[in-house]
Amino acid sequence: MSFLTMTNLEKLFGQNRVVKDFSLSVEKGEFISLLGPSGCGKTTVLRMVAGFESPTAGGITIDGKDVTGLKANSRNIGMMFQAYALFPNMTVADNVAFGLKVKGAPRAERDARVAEMLALIGLEDLGARFPFQLSGGQQQRVALARALAPRPSVLLLDEPLSALDAKVRVSLRNQIRQIQQDLGITTIFVTHDQEEAMSISDRIVVMNGGVADQVGAPFEIYNRPRTKFVANFVGTLNTFEVEVTDPTTGRVTLAGQGLSLPNAPLAAHVGEKLSVALRPEALRLGRLPDAEALLTAKVTDVNFMGSVIRLKADLAGAAVSLDTFNRPDTPPPVVGSEVEVSLSGRDFILLQA
Amino acid sequence: MPKQPGGQRLRLPLEWLGILPFLIFAMLFLIMPTMKIVIGAFQTADGSFTLQNLIDLNTDSIRSAYWTSLKLSFVTALLGCAIGFAMAAAVVFGGIPKGVRNPLVTFSGVASNFAGVPLAFAFIATLGPVGLVTVWLRTEFGINLRAMGFNLLSFWGLVITYLFFQIPLMILIIIPALDGLKREWREAAAVLGATGAQYWRMVALPILFPSLLGTFALLFANAFGAVATAFALTGPQLNIVPIKLFAQIRGDVLGNPNLGYALAFGMIVITALANFLYIWLRVRSERWLK
Numbered sequence: 001m002s003f004l005t006m007t008n009l010e011k012l013f014g015q016n017r018v019v020k021d022f023s024l025s026v027e028k029g030e031f032i033s034l035l036g037p038s039g040c041g042k043t044t045v046l047r048m049v050a051g052f053e054s055p056t057a058g059g060i061t062i063d064g065k066d067v068t069g070l071k072a073n074s075r076n077i078g079m080m081f082q083a084y085a086l087f088p089n090m091t092v093a094d095n096v097a098f099g100l101k102v103k104g105a106p107r108a109e110r111d112a113r114v115a116e117m118l119a120l121i122g123l124e125d126l127g128a129r130f131p132f133q134l135s136g137g138q139q140q141r142v143a144l145a146r147a148l149a150p151r152p153s154v155l156l157l158d159e160p161l162s163a164l165d166a167k168v169r170v171s172l173r174n175q176i177r178q179i180q181q182d183l184g185i186t187t188i189f190v191t192h193d194q195e196e197a198m199s200i201s202d203r204i205v206v207m208n209g210g211v212a213d214q215v216g217a218p219f220e221i222y223n224r225p226r227t228k229f230v231a232n233f234v235g236t237l238n239t240f241e242v243e244v245t246d247p248t249t250g251r252v253t254l255a256g257q258g259l260s261l262p263n264a265p266l267a268a269h270v271g272e273k274l275s276v277a278l279r280p281e282a283l284r285l286g287r288l289p290d291a292e293a294l295l296t297a298k299v300t301d302v303n304f305m306g307s308v309i310r311l312k313a314d315l316a317g318a319a320v321s322l323d324t325f326n327r328p329d330t331p332p333p334v335v336g337s338e339v340e341v342s343l344s345g346r347d348f349i350l351l352q353a
Numbered sequence: 354m355p356k357q358p359g360g361q362r363l364r365l366p367l368e369w370l371g372i373l374p375f376l377i378f379a380m381l382f383l384i385m386p387t388m389k390i391v392i393g394a395f396q397t398a399d400g401s402f403t404l405q406n407l408i409d410l411n412t413d414s415i416r417s418a419y420w421t422s423l424k425l426s427f428v429t430a431l432l433g434c435a436i437g438f439a440m441a442a443a444v445v446f447g448g449i450p451k452g453v454r455n456p457l458v459t460f461s462g463v464a465s466n467f468a469g470v471p472l473a474f475a476f477i478a479t480l481g482p483v484g485l486v487t488v489w490l491r492t493e494f495g496i497n498l499r500a501m502g503f504n505l506l507s508f509w510g511l512v513i514t515y516l517f518f519q520i521p522l523m524i525l526i527i528i529p530a531l532d533g534l535k536r537e538w539r540e541a542a543a544v545l546g547a548t549g550a551q552y553w554r555m556v557a558l559p560i561l562f563p564s565l566l567g568t569f570a571l572l573f574a575n576a577f578g579a580v581a582t583a584f585a586l587t588g589p590q591l592n593i594v595p596i597k598l599f600a601q602i603r604g605d606v607l608g609n610p611n612l613g614y615a616l617a618f619g620m621i622v623i624t625a626l627a628n629f630l631y632i633w634l635r636v637r638s639e640r641w642l643k
Contacts, residue, residue, distance in 0.1 A: 052540055072543040079544045085537035089559040089641045098555070099545035130641040150545060 001064060003028035003186050004049070004154055009058035011044050011210075018044050020210040022058070029184040031177065033197035036207035037233065042190045045207075046156055049188060051075050062153055078147030078185075080160040084139040086131040092118070092142050093127035099150035117145035120179060137168035144176065148183065155180065157189040161196060173200050194234045198222060206230045228275070228351045237277045238320040239351070244268045250345070252276075255316035257293035259345035266350075275351045280310065282347035283322035285333075291342030297322075299333045315341060387621065393614030406615035415597065419619065422577060422594040425508065429515040430572035434565060436516070437523025444524075445531040458528065461521035468518050473585035476514045480505045506587045514586060515579065519572050526571070530564035562638045570631040574624055594620055 002025035011019040019041040026032050034042035047053040049060055051072030059068045067075050078099075086095050096117050097110045105113075118124045121141040131139055140160055147155060157176070161169040177200045180187050191197050197204050198218040206213045206221060206229075214226045225231035242252035242259070247266040252259055252274065261276065268274060287294055297320070301312035309332045311322050322341065324332075333339050397403045409415075444454050467475075479486045482499060490496040504510055534557055542552040558565075580595035589596060594616060601613030 050540070050544055052543075072540070073546050073548060075544075076546075077544050079541065081537045081541065083535070083537055085535065085541040087538060087541070087556050087560075089556065098542070098547070102542075102545060102547040102551050102555070132641065146541075146545070156544075 002026055003030075003063055004188075005059075005061045006045065006049070007059050007061075009045065009048060009060070010056045011041070011048060011053060012056045018210050019048070019055075022210070022212060024205060024212065024215065026186055026188065028186055031180055031187045031189065031200065031202045033189045033191055033201040033204045034207055035191055035194060035197040035204050035234070037192060040207040041210040042192075042205075042207045043158060046158055046188060046190045049154070050077055050079055050156055075154075076150070076152050077154050077156060078150065078152035079156040080140065080143045080147050080158065082159040082162050084131070084136070084143050084163075086139055086143055086146070088131050090130075091127065092123065092129050092131070092134070095131070095142055096127075096145045096149050098146060103150065113149050117149050120148070121145045121175070135168075136164050137172055140164065140172060141175070144179070148179070148185070153186070155185050155187040157187065159190055159192070161191070161193075169196075176200070198234070204234075206233060208233075222279075223349075225277075225349060225351075231277050231349060231351055236280050236321050237349075238280065238283065238315075238318065238322075239275060239277045240316060240318055241273045242276050242348075244270055244272045244274060246270070252345070254293065254343075255295055257295065259292050259343070259348070261345050261348050261350060263350060277349040277351055278320075278343065278347055279349075280321040280323040282343065283315070283320060284342045285311075285322065285324045285339055286342060287340050288342040290344065292344045293342070295341050295343065296338055297341045299335055299337050299339060302332050302335055304332060311339075313339070313341075390614045390617045390621065393611055394618035396611055396614075398611060406611045407618075409612055410615055410619055414592065415594075415616070418592045418594045418597045419623070421508065421592055423623070425511060425515070425593060426573045426576040429512055429519050429576045430569050432512070433516055433519030433523045433572045434569050437520045437568075438527055438565070440520070441524045441527045441531055445528060457524065461524040464521035465518050465525055468579065469581035470585040472514060472517060472582050476505060476510075476517070476586065480510070480513070506590070508591070511583060511586060511591065514582060515576050519576065522572060522575065523568055526568045527561075527564060530561055534560065559638070563635050566631055566634055566638070570627060573627055577620065577624065 004026040006022060006024045009019055009022040010017065018039075022041070022045060024032070034045060036042050044053060048055050051067070051070060051074075055068060059066060061067065062075065062077075087098065090098065093114050096114045100110045100113055114127065115124070118127055121144060123138060123141060123145075126134065126138065126142075131142070134142065140163075143160070160176075161173055164172060173196060189197070189200065198221070201218055203215060203217055204221045205215045208227075208229045214221060214230045216224070221230065221234055225234060231237050240254055242254045242261075244266060245251045245253055245258065247268050247270065250261040250263070250266050252261055252266075261274075266274070284291070295316055297313035297315040299311055299313050300319070303310040303312075304326070307326055309324050309326055311324065311333065313320055313322060326332075394406050395402055395404065397405070440457070443449055444457055476484075478484055480498070480503075481487065482505075484505070487498050490498060505514070538556055538560075539552055542556055547555070578595060580599055583591060583593055584596055584599060587596075589600060598613050598616040598620070601616065602610050
């Protein structure tokens with residue numbers, strides 16, 4: 001049995017059903033991200049696990065114990081909030097010790113645990129400071145130490161990186177992941193940032209309209225999106241219409257060039273138009289020997305992003321993005337120029353509605 | 354272009370113009386009267402220096418008046434804070450329908466300024482010896498307030514009357530402070546295992562302490578200086594400082610304005626001491642603020 005299970009969770013606010021028949025099993029030590037746009041229900045799911053919201057239907061178990069009706073203070077859960085939520089009237093050390101103090105842990109045990117936690121987050125010297133004397137990143141690290149100090153069975157992260165600047169966000173997310181793996185703590189992370197979710201998670205749950213559209217490893221979610229929503233929400237996507245020429249072998253044509261789609265045979269008939277998608281990195285500049293098709297595109301925009309150059313171009317009647325690695329000896333194409341683009345049928349993603 | 358020596362023109366500081374009316378008002382009706390009181394407390398009727406006025410404060414009657422005033426102010430501030438806090442907390446956190454909040458705040462705005470003769474009359478008409486509530490309780494339930502020892506024209510009668518404006522004042526001031534308590538603090542405490550009582554004792558009340566202290570000081574001063582309600586309700590029979598002071602300065606033949614100044618000077622000293630205590634406590638409790 002999984003360590004944390006959510007079974008057929010439903011949540012209604014008035015007449016508005018924000019979570020619909022949501023089920024998920026999380027293994028011990030797993031790092032799961034709930035990813036989706038605002039209002040998709042991801043935070044509500046997290047708050048039901050924390051005990052701040054009661055499910056309208058369904059149940060939650062942690063380590064085999066049904067916690068659905070338990071109050072938040074009886075669930076042994078650690079949580080980080082978007083706005084840090086450190087107690088402003090307490091020092092860093094007192095904040096970290098809070099969970100142990102309310103549970104009646106002796107002073108010596110509290111002090112030892114606080115020292116251990118502050119060392120874990122690398123803020124050993126800041127125990128006597130108040131939250132207002134810390135930067136945002138430091139405050140969030142203290143919030144992590146505070147959440148971990150009482151040795152919770154599950155760690156919940158409610159968009160903890162959203163309020164931080166880009167550089168601190170990357171460094172803190174790596175630190176969170178490292179600590180999570182070191183401690184082996186089961187973690188649920190809520191975010192609307194797909195790059196963040198992909199870089200940190202064992203599995204991602206992409207949520208849309210209160211339901212889980214797809215659950216899978218980051219590689220699977222990115223490369224094998226099951227729905228149009230997942231494909232569009234996770235990463236950049238170029239969509240095309242292709243015409244089926246032979247459903248049994250998965251042959252289609254795009255701008256007059258033949259291609260074989262993956263997962264043949266196709267559930268379509270000859271002449272049917274299908275919606276397919278390609279990631280920007282699957283459109284490759286130049287004439288490549290393994291390409292199935294070679295098309296000409298007109299460059300409309302060039303974004304130099306360092307190691308990667310992202311081009312915008314008109315290709316087969318569609319406005320597309322394509323990524324190419326920077327090469328110091330080859331300057332990027334200029335706007336208005338025509339370039340050859342190689343593509344292969346195996347890179348196409350066949351989209352469901 | 355070379356700078357002309359001494360050529361800088363005097364510029365009227367226009368940015369101060371906006372607060373000029375307030376400065377004039379404060380000078381005319383706060384600072385100058387206060388100076389007049391302080392100087393008058395050390396003068397005889399013919400204007401010469403004396404300490405006799407302060408020495409004259411040390412009589413049984415005046416000591417008793419100060420003590421009663423301090424008790425009255427302390428009790429009404431304490432009860433006003435406690436009851437007002439409970440009501441405000443019920444409105445902000447208690448799950449009371451949202452439609453209650455705005456009417457309560459509006460009523461509090463009116464009631465906190467409802468004092469003097471109208472308030473005294475309202476209480477005499479309801480809780481006086483033949484007041485509406487007094488008679489209703491006696492005829493309908495056989496409860497005789499007077500026989501039970503309650504007298505509106507007494508210390509506790511005045512406490513109840515003062516609470517009519519003290520509680521709304523507390524509600525008005527403390528609701529924004531309660532709104533400032535972040536939901537995440539309560540949730541973080543809960544998820545760390547704290548009970549509701551532990552959250553209030555260890556997080557919410559320490560955060561609110563400066564606001565509570567400030568409101569208590571304001572309510573204390575509000576009651577300490579109130580004269581119109583007390584005089585309209587009890588006349589000269591209740592021995593509190595504002596009534597004693599009023600008797601000295603209203604201009605009849607028994608009055609001694611310089612003793613009145615000394616009484617007022619005593620009130621200023623007590624209020625100043627209360628404020629120093631408040632500031633000291635506040636600074637101690639706000640170490641965690643920027």
